[in-house]
Amino acid sequence: MLRRWGTERVAGLRNPQVNPHCVDSSGLPADGRLRLLSFNIQVGNSTERYRHYLTRGWQHLLPHTGRAVNLQRIGALLGDYDLVALQEVDGGSLRSGYVNQVEHLAQLGAFPYWYQQLNRNLGHLAQHSNGVLSRLQPTLLEDHPLPGPPGRGAILLRFGEGAEALAVVMMHLSLGPRTRTRQLAYIRELIGGYRHQVLMGDMNTHASDLLLHSPLRDLGLLAPQVEATFPSWRPQRCLDHILLSSSLTLESVRVVAQPISDHLPVAVEIRLPESLGDAPPMLTTAPRGSPA
Numbered sequence: 001m002l003r004r005w006g007t008e009r010v011a012g013l014r015n016p017q018v019n020p021h022c023v024d025s026s027g028l029p030a031d032g033r034l035r036l037l038s039f040n041i042q043v044g045n046s047t048e049r050y051r052h053y054l055t056r057g058w059q060h061l062l063p064h065t066g067r068a069v070n071l072q073r074i075g076a077l078l079g080d081y082d083l084v085a086l087q088e089v090d091g092g093s094l095r096s097g098y099v100n101q102v103e104h105l106a107q108l109g110a111f112p113y114w115y116q117q118l119n120r121n122l123g124h125l126a127q128h129s130n131g132v133l134s135r136l137q138p139t140l141l142e143d144h145p146l147p148g149p150p151g152r153g154a155i156l157l158r159f160g161e162g163a164e165a166l167a168v169v170m171m172h173l174s175l176g177p178r179t180r181t182r183q184l185a186y187i188r189e190l191i192g193g194y195r196h197q198v199l200m201g202d203m204n205t206h207a208s209d210l211l212l213h214s215p216l217r218d219l220g221l222l223a224p225q226v227e228a229t230f231p232s233w234r235p236q237r238c239l240d241h242i243l244l245s246s247s248l249t250l251e252s253v254r255v256v257a258q259p260i261s262d263h264l265p266v267a268v269e270i271r272l273p274e275s276l277g278d279a280p281p282m283l284t285t286a287p288r289g290s291p292a
Contacts, residue, residue: 009145014115016141022112032272033251036242038200039265040087044070044101073260075108084133085170085200091116091127102131111135117143119153130155130172147186148179156190164275167194171201180205185215196273197245202263206238220246224253225266232259242268
């Protein structure tokens with residue numbers, strides 16, 4: 001069973017899954033704005049004190065009733081957003097009651113498109129994953145295992161075509177600074193050719209390190225969010241980020257004060273460049289808040 005974790009993963013093109021419960025329509029958001037959220041959901045577990053990592057550690061291995069309640073709360077939160085990056089999601093194993101949490105949250109939030117990136121396959125024990133939920137149909141989706149020990153990944157999404165395409169990378173980076181630097185160098189290569197860039201995820205370091213001392217430093221990215229996100233019950237460290245290229249207009253940013261996980265979610269609203277609307281259409285199959 002554990003051998004699957006060591007199986008070499010290969011970067012490549014993928015297709016997003018389609019939520020059949022959403023009704024077809026098309027076009028960019030009517031107001032030209034895109035609402036983004038990044039959330040490390042800790043597989044639906046609730047942690048309210050450091051001691052809970054020990055006393056509730058069994059919840060990372062076995063199912064429990066509180067997880068379903070937490071996922072309902074997360075699903076209600078996600079409904080207000082257009083593009084969501086999820087970290088520490090289970091893809092369907094014993095601990096999640098064999099529920100693919102990415103698919104489940106896509107249904108709860110009425111997202112037409114979703115994708116699960118499996119990073120550690122422990123068979124029936126756990127399916128450690130990242131996830132994407134989107135109201136926009138990407139013109140390209142790539143799955144990338146990141147450098148370093150197995151278990152970390154990034155997802156590249158492209159919306160539109162040509163020079164005005166929007167590139168979005170969702171990730172969960174390593175704790176170790178050396179490995180994290182290698183991972184950021186890899187991501188730098190992925191997005192270097194795009195003008196409009198968004199980086200989202202649990203990056204396990206502070207914004208100043210990302211912008212000033214990492215391989216991203218020459219991109220001129222902005223970190224609009226500097227409030228602490230971890231631990232959720234008494235935030236002290238800013239580990240979760242949505243980084244933007246200077247070509248994108250920031251409308252609002254906030255850390256969402258909902259301590260469902262051990263991380264707080266980060267939300268950013270941007271205004272899309274008008275030139276992006278002239279590119280081939282970015283399709284969506286449900287307006288915000290449509291019922292699944």
